[in-house]
Amino acid sequence: MPETRGLQLLSTLEENGTLTVEIVEQTLPEPTGHEVLIRVEAAPINPSDLGLLFGPADVENATYTPRKIVAKMPEGGTRAMKARWGMAMPVGNEGAGTVIAAGDAPEAQALLGKVVTCIPGGMYAQYRIADARGCMVLNDGTSAEDGASAFVNPLTALSFVECMKREGHTGLVHTAAASNLGQMLVRICQEDNVPLVNIVRSPAQVAILKEIGAEHVVDSSAPTFHDDLASALSATGATMAFDATGGGKLVTQILSAMEKVANANSEYSRYGSNSPKQAYIYGLLDLSPTVLQLNFGFSFGINGFLLMPFLQKIGEHNVERLRQRVRDGLTTTFASKYKAKVSLDEVLTREAVLDYNARRTGEKYLILPN
């Protein structure tokens, strides 16, 4: 098999703050060793992709021409991303497609003709080379569209429960809980009998989760939010939260409510309760500063959470167990919904960018590059 040519999306930030996102043609070499060449058939736009794609750039006032956007990055963002100045970054963490060529290694050869999903990055492209050992073969009959989001969201949601068990907690709190990821987590927790407090930001999102059977759904826009949250924490005993928002006061509100529940029936201690309270921040939907009012004692942890280091920590055996569960539940427990399916060209229209870059819960885009 000779060279393969196809389109790919690149994001380049210059030192002067100019961000260029464009679709260009690339030439891919023949795969060797453990490599496979994938014809990418579907790749989702996750919030985690948007940081690399646009970051805090001003897409509202950018210049849009076919296959090209030129936008201005604020000075702070430009400075913070010094390490990528001048580099054309491929975008798109995950996606699915068909293996059309493979290196000599048996692991690579075994994938020829199969529909696989993987997270090599750079999946906003018509073709992509990936390591066969990082690919997950979809079950027969599962389409690339069904499998496009099989990595990040399903494994992240499963990791929340896994992390909870490893660290000795018995219930979870989740924010931005009406998201695709949040809905998966609701279903996982139902299957595993894990008490879950879902925090959402509107009555409409409450309805979404109630419809799929979520028991504890708390609306942060309600005037009764603090009390509602404390009641739900009390009912579930949840002491570990996974927060997708990052900024603002939500983490403090959650930890304070946990502390309130812990103190409800215990003696006063100037250091707060001894009840462990853990918040993992795994997303930054809210880019404003995180404001902590440290009124929840000293038995707390606030940590960043990243999927890949977590999976490395639990080991290949456990990861395979999680993967198998995803594979078997791709059209049920782990089904994703998309607001729109777009071609590579359509990804860079102003209308689409302003829509998906708003990161509204439950309005995810899927790119179909071929």
Next chain:
Amino acid sequence: MPETRGLQLLSTLEENGTLTVEIVEQTLPEPTGHEVLIRVEAAPINPSDLGLLFGPADVENATYTPRKIVAKMPEGGTRAMKARWGMAMPVGNEGAGTVIAAGDAPEAQALLGKVVTCIPGGMYAQYRIADARGCMVLNDGTSAEDGASAFVNPLTALSFVECMKREGHTGLVHTAAASNLGQMLVRICQEDNVPLVNIVRSPAQVAILKEIGAEHVVDSSAPTFHDDLASALSATGATMAFDATGGGKLVTQILSAMEKVANANSEYSRYGSNSPKQAYIYGLLDLSPTVLQLNFGFSFGINGFLLMPFLQKIGEHNVERLRQRVRDGLTTTFASKYKAKVSLDEVLTREAVLDYNARRTGEKYLILPN
């Protein structure tokens, strides 16, 4: 031995926000079982005592009469401390004195006549009953004044190094580093060859630490603070910080500087570096909100740190190793300095309260109750 009578200090917060701190007489029963009766000879006022003693109450405009202060607690503070409404709280975590009576248990009898130090709470009193098994006998020739601060600061400073080693870090950052605790940490790190970055708030504090041989001292009031901090982190490889201030932006500044160092020679990643960055908050010298700008990737942890749970975690064998080191170094490595030594009555004068409640680094008070 019959009942013992003596003075003790109590702090009482009423639901209406009235805080009363007063010296009253108490009657102590004969010690039984493992209990010992201690004539308290010296007890320090640590920042951790001030939270219970006054908290955020308005001591500036309080009413001062002999042996009694009546102050107004702000509404937020009153609400946060609901669990102590109406309760007369004894104050004073730690102190030292002579055991003058003991229960039947051999562990208690063995302490008769000895000078011991302990942390039963309520040590701002002439007499105090404590559990013999929690007492540390001072070496012969060590005075109660020398041993008054033998628990909290020495074990806390040793715990920082212990924690660092357990969690795989190889260097430390410490804030409010010119404090008694900070100076101990400098000496411990010198003895143990642990690289230490000391963050202080004035040139005068830089001088204090330089004089005892601290190598890396960074002044947060200097215009070059950010660069100075990054240089010191780079030179020491420190990736774990212990922060006494809690509020404000210092934790963010430290974690950001660690991230800057970690990224200096690594490839760009939208998720930040994989280098672990850990901040433990062990004090709240700054009661303003903690403002985090999450620009240091996702490999971070911000946790509360409390001495007693940490000691429980490392186990009795390790605690005894630390205690022995403290016992042997009470007048050298673990020596404390006091700005003033006061009687129980003097503790409640306006002049003294405004002075020690300002929590100025290196201006600690010692109470001599008898």
